[in-house]
Amino acid sequence: MMKETVLSCDGISVKYDAGYAVRDVGFSVEAGDCLCIVGENGSGKSTLMKALLGLIPVQGGRVRFDGPKKNEIGYLAQQTVVQKDFPANVTEVVLSGRMGRHGFMPFYSKKDRAAAGEKLRLLNADHLADKSYRDLSGGQQQRVLLARALCATEKMLFLDEPVTGLDPLMSAELYTLLSDLNGKGLTIVMISHDVKSAVRIGNKILHLRTCPLFFGATDDYCRSEAGQTMLEKGRFAAEAHHV
Amino acid sequence: MFELLRELFSFDFIVRALIVGVFVALCAALLGVSLVLKRYSMIGDGLSHVGFGTLAIAMSLGLAPLQVSIPLVLLAAFLLLRISESSKIKGDAAIALISSSALAIGVLVISLTTGLNADVCNYMFGSILAMKMGDLYVSVAAAVVVLVLYILFYNKIFAITFDEQFARATGVRAGLYNMLIAFLTALIIVVGMRMMGAMLISSLIIFPALSSMRAFGSFKRVVICSAVLSVLCFFVGLVVSFVFDAPTGASIVIVNLAAFCLFALVGFVRRRFLLATHGEV
Numbered sequence: 001m002m003k004e005t006v007l008s009c010d011g012i013s014v015k016y017d018a019g020y021a022v023r024d025v026g027f028s029v030e031a032g033d034c035l036c037i038v039g040e041n042g043s044g045k046s047t048l049m050k051a052l053l054g055l056i057p058v059q060g061g062r063v064r065f066d067g068p069k070k071n072e073i074g075y076l077a078q079q080t081v082v083q084k085d086f087p088a089n090v091t092e093v094v095l096s097g098r099m100g101r102h103g104f105m106p107f108y109s110k111k112d113r114a115a116a117g118e119k120l121r122l123l124n125a126d127h128l129a130d131k132s133y134r135d136l137s138g139g140q141q142q143r144v145l146l147a148r149a150l151c152a153t154e155k156m157l158f159l160d161e162p163v164t165g166l167d168p169l170m171s172a173e174l175y176t177l178l179s180d181l182n183g184k185g186l187t188i189v190m191i192s193h194d195v196k197s198a199v200r201i202g203n204k205i206l207h208l209r210t211c212p213l214f215f216g217a218t219d220d221y222c223r224s225e226a227g228q229t230m231l232e233k234g235r236f237a238a239e240a241h242h243v
Numbered sequence: 244m245f246e247l248l249r250e251l252f253s254f255d256f257i258v259r260a261l262i263v264g265v266f267v268a269l270c271a272a273l274l275g276v277s278l279v280l281k282r283y284s285m286i287g288d289g290l291s292h293v294g295f296g297t298l299a300i301a302m303s304l305g306l307a308p309l310q311v312s313i314p315l316v317l318l319a320a321f322l323l324l325r326i327s328e329s330s331k332i333k334g335d336a337a338i339a340l341i342s343s344s345a346l347a348i349g350v351l352v353i354s355l356t357t358g359l360n361a362d363v364c365n366y367m368f369g370s371i372l373a374m375k376m377g378d379l380y381v382s383v384a385a386a387v388v389v390l391v392l393y394i395l396f397y398n399k400i401f402a403i404t405f406d407e408q409f410a411r412a413t414g415v416r417a418g419l420y421n422m423l424i425a426f427l428t429a430l431i432i433v434v435g436m437r438m439m440g441a442m443l444i445s446s447l448i449i450f451p452a453l454s455s456m457r458a459f460g461s462f463k464r465v466v467i468c469s470a471v472l473s474v475l476c477f478f479v480g481l482v483v484s485f486v487f488d489a490p491t492g493a494s495i496v497i498v499n500l501a502a503f504c505l506f507a508l509v510g511f512v513r514r515r516f517l518l519a520t521h522g523e524v
Contacts (some may be wrong), residue, residue: 004370010298014276050408054411054412071413071414073412076408077412080406080408082281082282083405086280086462087455087456087460087462087464088405088460088461092461092462092463095398096398096401096402099398099402099415100410100415101414104397106397107398120359123459131460132460133460135517148409149409152413177494
């Protein structure tokens with residue numbers, strides 16, 4: 001049976017003053033996929049994701065969502081400076097993930113609160129519920145933001161470097177959790193500069209260097225030239241890190 | 244103390260100023276939390292300078308000040324927001340440019356027509372005598388609008404203040420609510436400007452929010468504390484200015500400054516306490 005395509009892109013380009021940040025990128029995501037976008041720093045991964053989500057305008061090409069509506073998408077971005085010192089408690093932050101579905105409805109319902117509590121438990125962060133966001137460690141903040149992203153969606157999750165600020169153990173836990181969620185049918189699009197984890201949990205890879213170097217199934221990527229080089233580099237970086 | 248208050252309330256103009264001031268202080272504090280957290284404090288300052296320019300123009304043309312100021316300052320709010328959101332122009336520099344230009348236009352218009360008289364000084368630094376019955380109605384109406392919209396959109400305002408990108412990505416119309424915040428701010432600035440003074444009104448927006456943030460860690464508490472603190476500081480400032488025969492606007496700012504110092508101290512002690520008990524901040 002053909003799986004349903006939920007997101008398709010054709011020749012997307014994003015320009016900055018200095019030139020193209022993303023050029024002529026095309027790919028498609030089917031329901032239940034886990035697409036990992038890999039590439040070096042400055043290769044346009046975050047820009048591409050923002051363009052997909054409509055946060056920045058595209059200069060060419062077409063983005064089409066076929067399943068999830070705009071307010072059925074979850075997004076975990078890299079943290080901003082403003083957030084690190086923000087006076088809000090964890091429950092307030094996680095609940096705000098439900099706001100997109102509300103339209104003009106002004107207040108949260110019991111259902112919203114229950115969902116927020118459930119996502120916090122899922123991430124082993126329910127003990128943080130009444131803590132102030134700014135008093136948390138970087139890893140805890142990241143988990144809270146992931147809980148918020150999960151609150152926003154049951155269908156499709158966009159993650160921009162989700163393991164930033166997490167220690168190796170927590171990163172591994174997070175990847176396991178994402179795999180579980182993916183297995184239960186959540187479609188995931190994730191940016192990662194950690195290629196080894198990307199090929200482990202993703203079933204599709206998009207390798208970006210402004211233009212796409214590779215798009216396809218993970219197995220094919222591991223055999224491709226781009227994939228070989230990247231994995232080699234990843235291993236090298238990991239070894240350098242240990243020394 | 245009781246005697247003093249009775250004497251205070253025996254003056255009609257003070258009662259008027261008190262009513263206008265309480266509403267303006269309350270609304271300014273509510274909006275201030277978002278403006279400060281979104282790094283938009285300068286917009287408040289810019290708008291008040293534009294407000295001064297429009298008052299000067301209204302005065303020289305012999306028109307009612309509020310009717311001229313409100314639409315022009317709303318327009319300026321729209322422009323300032325667009326400038327802040329555009330990455331091409333440096334936001335803060337552009338705001339400084341607009342505010343000093345508006346101030347210069349105001350001063351020029353005044354000196355070419357009526358000359359720099361006591362009225363001008365009142366516009367710059369505020370006067371409680373400026374509050375007429377008409378201002379009372381306008382300010383109460385404006386305050387009710389701000390309060391109702393703020394409560395209705397409280398959760399959305401939180402969402403776009405904490406993380407505008409996420410809000411946008413998940414389908415909240417962030418641009419709309421940003422505009423709403425800017426417009427409400429413009430409204431409150433125009434209404435409060437003649438009492439507090441164009442140079443001092445932005446303190447009502449910034450101080451209570453900054454103070455509350457020192458001491459509280461949840462958004463709701465920060466908002467409530469700002470509102471209460473702002474009204475309290477306004478009242479104390481008004482009484483102080485009455486007792487010492489000091490300018491009202493400046494007295495209120497000084498009381499706010501004192502409150503800020505107090506809250507900063509509380510915040511410092513709180514963090515130290517956290518550090519001592521948890522070993523982390």
